[in-house]
Amino acid sequence: MTRLLIVGPPGAGKGTQSARLLETYSIPAIATGDIFRKNIKEETPLGIEVKAIVDAGDYVPDSLTNALVKSRLEEADARDGFLLDGYPRTLEQVSYLDDLLAAMGQSLDAVIQLVADQEEVVARLRKRAIDQGRADDTEEAIRHRQQVYGRETTPLIAVYRDRDLLIEVDGLGDIDDVSSRISEALAARGIVPSAK
Numbered sequence: 001m002t003r004l005l006i007v008g009p010p011g012a013g014k015g016t017q018s019a020r021l022l023e024t025y026s027i028p029a030i031a032t033g034d035i036f037r038k039n040i041k042e043e044t045p046l047g048i049e050v051k052a053i054v055d056a057g058d059y060v061p062d063s064l065t066n067a068l069v070k071s072r073l074e075e076a077d078a079r080d081g082f083l084l085d086g087y088p089r090t091l092e093q094v095s096y097l098d099d100l101l102a103a104m105g106q107s108l109d110a111v112i113q114l115v116a117d118q119e120e121v122v123a124r125l126r127k128r129a130i131d132q133g134r135a136d137d138t139e140e141a142i143r144h145r146q147q148v149y150g151r152e153t154t155p156l157i158a159v160y161r162d163r164d165l166l167i168e169v170d171g172l173g174d175i176d177d178v179s180s181r182i183s184e185a186l187a188a189r190g191i192v193p194s195a196k
């Protein structure tokens with residue numbers, strides 16, 4: 001049973017590393033950004049409500065995001081572990097998640113922080129804009145997302161560090177190297193893939 005968070009600035013490679021972690025640890029990866037994009041694409045009521053916010057690179061209101069995560073964590077596949085990618089992103093989301101997990105008798109094992117410098121991540125996002133055509137990958141939206149991250153999400157790092165949950169991992173270099181760094185850091189804390 002492994003319960004993890006992965007945090008880092010837009011473009012740090014959270015999605016890429018999450019995909020690997022879910023394989024290795026056999027836990028569902030829950031990415032709030034992916035869930036929002038899926039809803040936008042399918043034009044669900046939630047998608048219609050959040051489209052302009054997400055396209056502009058602003059944060060969806062905590063009330064909506066928290067409710068979404070609650071219902072997702074209550075699904076059967078998340079009962080025995082999960083990796084949350086892109087949530088929590090505000091201090092209010094942190095305290096909501098604390099209460100939610102406490103009510104479910106659960107707690108986090110570790111928080112993986114992917115560290116990457118700004119120039120590198122902006123370059124990566126520009127490339128992704130060409131490859132994937134994400135509506136929030138315009139240069140202006142990218143810059144805005146970095147600012148919002150710095151203001152709203154950076155304070156979370158200190159909170160999890162104080163709780164001794166934070167694992168800082170250098171996000172630069174080969175995808176495989178970054179994955180190895182994460183696995184080694186988790187193993188050093190006794191967090192290893194459970195036998196299936």
Ligand code: ADP
Binds near residue numbers: 087088
């Ligand atoms: P990135 O980290 O590259 O910016 P994500 O896919 O994680 O991309 O998120 C895309 C967008 O979805 C965010 O810019 C924001 O609008 C919205 N979003 C995702 N997660 C959250 C969250 N926890 N709280 C508020 N908004 C969120």
